[in-house]
Amino acid sequence: MTESPSAQPFPLGDSAFYEEEHEEFREVAREFVVRKVEPHYASWDAEHMMPRSLWTDAGEAGLLGLAVPEEYGGMGLTDYRFRAVLDEELVRRGALGAALAFHLNDDWVLPHLLAHGTEEQKERWLPRILTGELVTSVAWTEPGAGSDLRGVRTRAVRDREDWVLTGQKTFIGNGISGDAALVLARTDGRTDRAGEDSFSLFLVHKADSPGYEVGRQLDKMGVKASDTAELFFEDVRVPGSNLVGTQGGGLRQIQQLLPQGRLAIAVAAAAVARAALEETVRYTRDRTAFGSRVLDFQHSRFEVADLVVEVEATEAYVRRAVHAFNAGALDVVGASKAKYWASERAKAVTDRCLQLHGGYGYILEYPVAQAYLASRLLTIFGGTSEILRETIGRAVAEG
Template sequence: MLSRVALTCARRLTQSTAASIQQQHQQPRALLSMGASAARAAAGAGSSKQQAYVSPFDERPQLTDEHRIFRDAARRFFETEVAPHHAKWEQDGMVSREVWEKAGAAGLLGTTIPVEYGGGGGDAFHAAIAVEEQLRLQLSGPGFSLHSDIIIPYILHYGSEEQKQKWIPLMCQGKAISAIGMSEPSAGSDLQGIKTTAVRDGDDYVINGSKIFISNGQMADIIVLVAKTDPSKGAHGTSLILVETDRPGFQRGRNLKKLGLKAQDTSELFFDNVRVPASNLLGKENHGFKYLMQELGTERLVIGVLSQASAEGVFADTVKYVNERQAFGKSIASFQNTKFKLAEMKTQLSVGRVFIDRCLELQNQGKLDPVAAAIAKLHAGDMLAKITDECLQLHGGYGFMWEYTAARAYADARVQRIYGGTSEIMKDIISRTL
């Protein structure tokens, strides 16, 4: 017999007991995920009354029943299939291929992609929900949203029918992992300055150059590469080209050691006379920069969404922690400093959430402009930095320990102000309209 009492007790088990129970029986998902949350509780807050994370914005008015059902499924997926493995993946510097395929089978990849290409046929809120459920738990390893919300849309929007049919279903199943090759050792924010070239030779392009800081770089099967097809024309000589990673001349560099995002692979990529057929060109030749400008808004909103979710997650964990942690004979939640800090954070989070959701609404209507996207990214990135810092401080010494989400969130937060366009570039975009 297994009753609620047993179910709740199971959550309180230590990691090792939960693991041994899982070995004894093949537990149903509900129980497995409990094992996971028990494990995180034991490792994390040391809590004896861990509760399911309930978003303070459960009542977001834009969400329908379909969104809520999807959120439940996504939450369970990340609790069950990702959380228990994340520590190992941090050590490995990358996630497993298996989790990509599981995410594909669970319908978590390509949520906004039309059903006829194997996607979920959902809207911007579905995409946001998938990212939020992942980042609330600070599970930054799987590069799902980059793949689903940023790279697949390049192929969907600019690819030929043949390219779409060939790649998008595989990508939605998690059987083809993707990366996008933008940054170079000497060109980051200054995208116009990239040096990688793709020179037309008969029916092929011959690619030479190198890329750096490429997320999913170690695992990628397919790369959307930004290369100069006409170096004399500056930005207007840029093209997007699909490069399969089994092409001769393609080489992955090191899996780069990073300050955060420990379970996500980030690489250098080298192209030495890599030949791809001209049919691998995405869209029109020399239109690459235009395509990038059109899609970068979405990328920035995604980073805003995940920063907001990460901040909400670490905040919820911190509220739990300060209520349990005793100092000077009482819970640290009872000190005025704690109360004021939490109130400040709650205020920032609430205001930020409304702006993010408004951006998602605009995205659904096809009206999200680059300035709003830049504001979303700038604000959420700055807020996340402040909140992770304050939350870590409220944890004291424990906050500096890696097993606490406060430490992981703090480490992962730093890059949100850098990648996808730095905060300074966001300010530049916003100020241009003033």
């Protein structure tokens, strides 16, 4: 018996994963994306920049800083399924750049402020993150270090109550549009190989920091709407009150909170793969060749069948990681597995979906072409697949 095409569901939500409150949040997120993002995203992509109004609009809609506790004006939504909903709605409308920009704020910087910020820091910064007045970036990567954070050469030297920061960072998302960067700097005063206690984290504000210079905007192959830049720090005086966490605790803090950042990329990658698949099924149902729909050719059906199973398996794996995170049980290895698998699958799925579009898949106005370019970032951002495989393999070797 042959099943009808309608038997293949593409649900906007998953009743086994999402609950009523998540679907209510989805309506808010969808309305925001349809009104404030989708009509303008192509022009932002062409301009290589999203307007600051995007952040204040998102703040007004209650979509920023979801985990900020109520005492600081937030909703305290620590259930990561809410973040997954927002990613899905942005990615479905081709706005992965906006999703990743929000990730930098909510999944890479905010967790450090919540876990290690002082009460004064939380009162000073969290309400402004909620409203979109404070946009942040993560300034860890350097030209000569890449994924090797122990190779970071940026230094901070104590000067009475302040620190004097000198160094260079690269590949910094929100580097131009952002107001402050969470900077990893060496604070042990040594010049030999860095140890676990060699680094600290500082939230450095651009407007208040002479010597904080934004370099050239880097011209990426995809997700162009999300600005990426080089940052330079030349004897920047940073107040001691901007040290996030403990002196010498920077690497441990990053390791502790890395699972959320990698989970965020896994969630986005699964959404990219799903969106590319949905678009490809629509295209192959409508497109005809040699008198038949493309999806009526056996090879196309087999290819789509493989993609459906691959995407659904990826979603199931990532959702298991989300449940583990919500339960406080997702460690670095588990998050690395989810990020490695989902990002590699997104890359492979978008490539095969582009092929099923034929020549139209190579035209940038088609969503699948944009998804193909965007997905290539996901195996690099937040830890390359090679680094993740090393992390996973070392854990296996150590038993």
